[in-house]
Amino acid sequence: MLKFDKLVFGDLGWGDELLIATLMTLTVSVLSMGLGLCLAIITVWAKLITNRITRLIANFYTTVVRGVPELLVIYLIFFGGNAVVMGIAKIFGYNKYIELNALTIGTIAIAFISATYSSEVIRAAYLAVNKGQVEAAKALGLSKFQIFMRVMGPQIIRHALPGIGNVWQITLKDTSLISVTGLVEIMRQSRIASNVEHSPLTFLITAACLYLFLTTFSGKLFKALELNYSKGYQ
């Protein structure tokens, strides 16, 4: 029933495969979190400038993606993404068949999901910074760029960090869903291993432990970062 001896490294066990799969999960999470943060900043910008059309588009995007199951978003991008990319390529006069690999598609899909959550966090953090500080900085003659880098930026990060930590945990757990696209990360690898060894319990428990390790460890990392960014307030 439980075959934990199959977890050794080398040809006899699945240890090394699972390690590589864990690294793959981490890679996808970090990439999609980064891409998601970029998307989130664009979304926040679109929501905060006084343009009704951009605000409408940004609100539509966050409402729809947050109201639809993550699995559907992944299916839609996985099965429908190729057509979109090929359509865009056609505009530029490229007519050959393009196939995106599972890593790219998975990263984009998770980034789209994680961006909706991060955008709310960043928006709240932006609004939490006192307006008087910007005015004070202006009075001191700081340029717009300087105001952002020295006054707004650090405070936005401080306010946003706890929320971003939560989004990171959600993103990390959502990467398990892209196993349906065939990308070999923890979930997929443990399913393969359990099919070969006829012992699902062993490998699924291992997968759960790996995820638990990743979430706990990264949670500690975020706690340390939070402490670092709130130095001035202790």
Next chain:
Amino acid sequence: MQNLIEQLNEYLLFRNFFEVIAGLDNTLLLLIISLPIGFVLSLLFALGRVSKNKFISKTIAFYIFTIRGTPLLVQIYLIYFGLGSVKFIRESFLWYLLKEPFWCGVLALTLNTVAYGSEIFRGGIQSVTKGQIESGLSLGFNRLMLLRKIIIPIALRKVLPSYGNELILMVKATSLVSLTTYMEMTGIARKIMAKTFAPVEAFVAAGILYLFLNFLMVQFVKYLEWKYNPHLRISKT
């Protein structure tokens, strides 16, 4: 009218829509069973989490930690594939339930929502101020009365918005049960895609239905908030 329907039937999205709706009852069935059980258990677990008994509170804390630290997909697979491979369970009465993907889904969803929900309720219970409890004690309430008349009503009212969030997450989480061959909306959408080779139409049809379900859920939570926070209503006079 007949003409209009025939015209609309030309569109794949429209036809898909009605095929996906056939899975709505399966999605709702998952929610109708797991959400009420989850609610009651969350409340009990939250009370256990704040209890002075170290053993109970530590055990529940460990449970919450493991469930919140692992993806729901792992939990569903563990229950569906993992428990099924244990000989002891296959021979016991549990097998009548666990061989069905539906009950595996219900079990996984309930376990999941209890972990998140009890953490939410704990926040609510701990936000009840000391003065409110003391005033209850001064009126001669015993512990049960205190719980029923003061702590739980105040806590529930406070956590309604965040518990509403959790409810929406649960609506979304039901789609994962489709990966255990259970045919709810996402599963049907995937079947349609395999049949028609038109992924966008199939998944958009399902997505609209999920959006609608979540919209209803938001309205329901808003109504509850309105009903149980009469002191926050803006009077019209």
